[in-house]
Amino acid sequence: MARRYDGRTVDCRSEAPFGPLEELYGPPMTAQELLTVTAPDGTLQGADPKLSSDELLHCYRTMLMVRAFDDVCLKLQRSGRIGFSIPNKGVEACQVGAASALRASDWIFPSYRDFGMALYHGVTPTEMMHNMFGNDLDTARGRQMPVHFSFDAPIHFVSISSPLGTQIPQAVGAAYAMKLRGEPHVALTSFGDGSTSTLGFHSGLNFAGVWKAPVVFLCQNNGYAISCPTSEQTASESFAIKAKAYGIPGVRVDGNDLLAMRKATLEAVERARRGDGPTLIEAVTFRMGGHSTSDDPTRYVPKELVEAWAKKDPLARFERFLEKRKLWTKELGERLYAEALEHIGQAVKVAEATPAPKLESIFSDVYADVPAHLRRQGQAAFDLAARKGDAGAGDGKFPL
Numbered sequence: 001m002a003r004r005y006d007g008r009t010v011d012c013r014s015e016a017p018f019g020p021l022e023e024l025y026g027p028p029m030t031a032q033e034l035l036t037v038t039a040p041d042g043t044l045q046g047a048d049p050k051l052s053s054d055e056l057l058h059c060y061r062t063m064l065m066v067r068a069f070d071d072v073c074l075k076l077q078r079s080g081r082i083g084f085s086i087p088n089k090g091v092e093a094c095q096v097g098a099a100s101a102l103r104a105s106d107w108i109f110p111s112y113r114d115f116g117m118a119l120y121h122g123v124t125p126t127e128m129m130h131n132m133f134g135n136d137l138d139t140a141r142g143r144q145m146p147v148h149f150s151f152d153a154p155i156h157f158v159s160i161s162s163p164l165g166t167q168i169p170q171a172v173g174a175a176y177a178m179k180l181r182g183e184p185h186v187a188l189t190s191f192g193d194g195s196t197s198t199l200g201f202h203s204g205l206n207f208a209g210v211w212k213a214p215v216v217f218l219c220q221n222n223g224y225a226i227s228c229p230t231s232e233q234t235a236s237e238s239f240a241i242k243a244k245a246y247g248i249p250g251v252r253v254d255g256n257d258l259l260a261m262r263k264a265t266l267e268a269v270e271r272a273r274r275g276d277g278p279t280l281i282e283a284v285t286f287r288m289g290g291h292s293t294s295d296d297p298t299r300y301v302p303k304e305l306v307e308a309w310a311k312k313d314p315l316a317r318f319e320r321f322l323e324k325r326k327l328w329t330k331e332l333g334e335r336l337y338a339e340a341l342e343h344i345g346q347a348v349k350v351a352e353a354t355p356a357p358k359l360e361s362i363f364s365d366v367y368a369d370v371p372a373h374l375r376r377q378g379q380a381a382f383d384l385a386a387r388k389g390d391a392g393a394g395d396g397k398f399p400l
């Protein structure tokens with residue numbers, strides 16, 4: 001079906017439910033095969049990723065940065081300096097491999113477990129730490145929970161939404177708008193296995209399939225949705241196979257293999273960019289920490305499962321690959337991790353010393369002219385704060 005937009009005719013209907021996916025390289029993938037490029041011992045199994053040493057090391061440094069950011073935030077939360085954090089240990093390759101397939105002009109509609117994508121594209125740990133402390137330099141000025149980052153540059157990283165799956169139709173709408181405007185950009189949206197049970201997932205994939213929107217759906221199947229295991233989440237054979245219902249390709253990827261994530265995402269991104277529509281990627285991985293700092297995974301994740309997945313650590317796997325290319329030694333790994341910790345330590349110092357947003361800023365950035373009834377309510381609150389004092393950090397119990 002063709003529609004008119006800005007004087008141009010735009011095709012916004014998929015031609016066939018199962019049109020051929022032109023592969024950039026390698027054999028076509030199906031929903032059930034698990035795409036792996038790097039064997040557990042680091043040997044390259046598939047086509048060469050054609051990344052320079054600098055690019056490979058940038059991926060590695062970013063994964064280390066994610067892990068260091070995680071370690072530091074956990075300590076900050078446990079010592080009461082921030083309210084909340086979301087562990088990313090174990091899922092670094094999903095984020096960084098996928099992000100490496102995007103251009104800076106593309107758009108990311110992330111979940112809360114995706115900040116490696118922002119780091120990969122050059123967001124600094126300091127910018128992120130401002131959000132963790134909810135201070136006046138946080139892009140949301142403290143109005144969001146910690147880990148709910150939003151950045152306009154160096155890549156469009158749209159504010160993380162707490163209600164699960166809501167980012168999915170947002171990404172589809174944005175992608176469709178890009179298509180209508182004739183822009184060569186792609187939207188990538190990322191979510192967990194649990195989020196496939198939301199209305200946002202179904203309506204998002206349906207609209208994207210019909211409109212052939214340039215969007216990539218990245219489902220990170222990390223084993224659990226808080227305490228709900230994937231076996232209780234769906235009766236489907238896989239998450240990737242759900243793509244069939246929407247007439248789009250679905251691929252299953254080893255989410256602990258950075259190069260496999262890059263390959264699958266590159267294919268999906270290129271497919272979207274050339275007008276062939278969306279792809280659903282299921283990244284099979286495992287979160288090695290809790291759901292959040294409010295969670296205790298030892299109450300529901302069997303110890304043996306954690307031990308088995310610890311052996312598949314995505315960082316260690318990539319190190320073995322780099323080592324075979326003579327790009328990695330244990331000393332280098334330790335030095336780079338220490339540098340990442342140092343970098344993040346500096347970010348903490350800056351962010352913690354930055355003042356909290358002023359109470360009066362509650363109404364800033366929302367209205368050009370604050371309506372009279374809100375001004376009255378605001379004034380009442382400011383008067384109360386002037387008499388009784390403003391709330392201090394830790395006055396309210398964190399809800400999650």
Ligand SMILES: Cc1ncc(C[n+]2csc(CCOP(=O)(O)OP(=O)(O)O)c2C)c(N)n1
Nearest residue numbers: 113162163164192193194195222224225226
């Ligand atoms: C619509 C909605 N329902 C429930 C919740 C509560 N909740 C927060 S995170 C979460 C689990 C999400 O699991 P998944 O989508 O697999 O992502 P993961 O945390 O594993 O990365 C739930 C149920 C929510 N935030 N939004």
